[in-house]
Amino acid sequence: SLCTAGSNIFASVRENSPVGQFISHISIRSDPGANTVRLCLTGPNANWFYLEGRTIRLNSSASRVLDREVLGPFLIAELTCYEDDIKQSHYRILVEILNENDNKPKFLEETIQPFSISEVNSVVFTVKAVDSDGDMISYFIDQSSDAWFFRIDLPNSGKVVLSKPLDYESRTRLQIIMWAQESNTEEKFNISTVLTIDIEDVDDQYPHFLPCTPVSPRVPICMNPTYTANITGKQQDSVLEFSPGPIRARDGDRGINAPLMYTILSDNHGRFVMDNRTGEIQVEDRLKYSVATVVVRVLSENSFPPVFNATTFKGFIIQSSSPASIVSTYGNQVLQVQVSDQDFSDQGVNPNIRFLLHPPSRLYQVTQEGVLIARTDQLRAFDRHILQQVVARDEESGEEASASVDIEVLQRGQAQQLFGDVDSRLAGGIAALILLMFLSAFLFLLLRF
Numbered sequence: 001s002l003c004t005a006g007s008n009i010f011a012s013v014r015e016n017s018p019v020g021q022f023i024s025h026i027s028i029r030s031d032p033g034a035n036t037v038r039l040c041l042t043g044p045n046a047n048w049f050y051l052e053g054r055t056i057r058l059n060s061s062a063s064r065v066l067d068r069e070v071l072g073p074f075l076i077a078e079l080t081c082y083e084d085d086i087k088q089s090h091y092r093i094l095v096e097i098l099n100e101n102d103n104k105p106k107f108l109e110e111t112i113q114p115f116s117i118s119e120v121n122s123v124v125f126t127v128k129a130v131d132s133d134g135d136m137i138s139y140f141i142d143q144s145s146d147a148w149f150f151r152i153d154l155p156n157s158g159k160v161v162l163s164k165p166l167d168y169e170s171r172t173r174l175q176i177i178m179w180a181q182e183s184n185t186e187e188k189f190n191i192s193t194v195l196t197i198d199i200e201d202v203d204d205q206y207p208h209f210l211p212c213t214p215v216s217p218r219v220p221i222c223m224n225p226t227y228t229a230n231i232t233g234k235q236q237d238s239v240l241e242f243s244p245g246p247i248r249a250r251d252g253d254r255g256i257n258a259p260l261m262y263t264i265l266s267d268n269h270g271r272f273v274m275d276n277r278t279g280e281i282q283v284e285d286r287l288k289y290s291v292a293t294v295v296v297r298v299l300s301e302n303s304f305p306p307v308f309n310a311t312t313f314k315g316f317i318i319q320s321s322s323p324a325s326i327v328s329t330y331g332n333q334v335l336q337v338q339v340s341d342q343d344f345s346d347q348g349v350n351p352n353i354r355f356l357l358h359p360p361s362r363l364y365q366v367t368q369e370g371v372l373i374a375r376t377d378q379l380r381a382f383d384r385h386i387l388q389q390v391v392a393r394d395e396e397s398g399e400e401a402s403a404s405v406d407i408e409v410l411q412r413g414q415a416q417q418l419f420g421d422v423d424s425r426l427a428g429g430i431a432a433l434i435l436l437m438f439l440s441a442f443l444f445l446l447l448r449f
């Protein structure tokens with residue numbers, strides 16, 4: 001038979017080949033059409049071929065390209081040979097479509113949706129791209145944008161790990177550009193996508209008291225303020241006013257703002273109470289706390305100014321060559337200027353009083369006990385000195401009182417006339433006292449100058 005000597009056909013053709021591309025010879029004995037021989041293509045993919053004598057060619061067109069990704073890897077057809085319309089032989093045709101890299105990788109939409117990760121997470125996410133040509137894909141992160149937060153462990157995995165801790169308090173959203181690229185092809189087709197990652201706040205920050213003073217412009221850690229309030233001893237059941245005030249704290253986790261509870265950690269005598277809803281220790285996590293110092297200055301209640309018990313104090317001093325002596329009263333006692341302050345029940349003694357001479361004198365000093373000391377060797381007998389203002393100043397309230405001191409400078413003999421022989425024992429006593437005072441005054445002056 002003219003139809004004999006053929007065989008099943010196994011061939012291959014490149015994907016996207018043009019129309020007329022040679023597929024295979026048919027090895028039958030006679031040319032079809034020459035005699036009564038007729039060839040016929042049938043089967044599922046028969047319309048992908050046409051016959052040209054004893055040659056099978058590809059039947060494609062611009063609008064019908066040979067696409068392996070659509071058709072699958074093989075074309076299957078059958079060839080039947082008729083002689084005088086009688087079927088003489090039957091052959092199978094199997095043509096493999098050789099893959100061409102005609103597709104770019106594509107990210108799977110579901111793997112590149114915006115998503116959130118917790119700021120204390122070290123976990124990872126995975127992006128996935130596919131390539132219709134079945135090519136291998138490598139992933140990498142574009143070095144622009146927020147790439148430095150992430151890295152890819154294995155280039156072919158698409159698994160992204162954190163390379164740097166996240167911090168909601170500094171960034172709440174990150175964006176990275178991911179590339180997927182063919183790794184086993186010459187063309188190395190690629191594709192990119194922008195990934196949006198929202199950071200979720202986690203309760204990881206300590207609360208801090210307000211106002212927040214950053215440790216430095218670069219270190220955003222708050223230094224807690226010291227709150228100060230002044231009260232007087234008589235205040236009771238009153239709300240203290242603090243400076244800076246009021247006492248307030250804020251959760252460091254801006255996105256969470258956990259409720260805060262305030263408590264006094266130490267208060268020596270339990271004199272203060274604090275409303276726990278307007279202060280600071282986190283309710284859920286008592287390990288997250290912040291401590292601020294509160295200073296309450298208890299001021300003595302001040303209703304009365306200090307008062308001198310005389311407007312003018314009178315005294316004398318005996319001229320001598322000693323550098324310093326104490327001014328005495330005519331009652332032969334040490335002259336001591338004194339004030340009383342009715343705010344103080346203890347005999348009106350205000351411990352905060354300080355004496356000073358105004359204007360300061362070259363010849364006299366006043367001690368903190370109100371005793372006046374003269375530079376005896378610089379005085380002239382018969383002189384009279386009036387110290388216009390001895391000032392008593394309450395160092396706490398700042399209140400002042402003043403009095404004057406009238407001092408006569410006597411000669412040694414004059415003192416004897418004044419006190420007479422009767423008082424000689426007393427005068428001796430004065431002399432001894434003055435000597436004693438002189439010693440202490442000398443020490444005082446030594447310290448002072």
Ligand SMILES: *[C@@H]1O[C@H](CO)[C@@H](O)[C@H](O)[C@H]1NC(C)=O
Pocket residue numbers: 046047048049050051059060064
């Ligand atoms: C070639 O393909 C076209 C388009 O599908 C079809 O109309 C035609 O019949 C095919 N030719 C053969 C010989 O099968």
Ligand SMILES: *[C@@H]1O[C@H](CO)[C@@H](O)[C@H](O)[C@H]1NC(C)=O
Pocket residue numbers: 179181189190191
């Ligand atoms: C992606 O492919 C384009 C060409 O299509 C090329 O210009 C570009 O450099 C490639 N990108 C990367 C990251 O390889």
Ligand SMILES: *[C@@H]1O[C@H](CO)[C@@H](O)[C@H](O)[C@H]1NC(C)=O
Pocket residue numbers: 228229230241242243297
């Ligand atoms: C408390 O008193 C001091 C002086 O006694 C004053 O400097 C300070 O401002 C006062 N503080 C407040 C909060 O009133």
Ligand SMILES: *[C@@H]1O[C@H](CO)[C@@H](O)[C@H](O)[C@H]1NC(C)=O
Pocket residue numbers: 261276277
């Ligand atoms: C806060 O104080 C109130 C009233 O003193 C008390 O009932 C409540 O238990 C306190 N809350 C906490 C969390 O200690």
Ligand SMILES: *[C@@H]1O[C@H](CO)[C@@H](O)[C@H](O)[C@H]1NC(C)=O
Pocket residue numbers: 309310338340
């Ligand atoms: C002033 O008061 C003190 C004590 O309170 C007293 O010792 C002194 O004698 C008084 N002086 C005068 C001038 O009243």
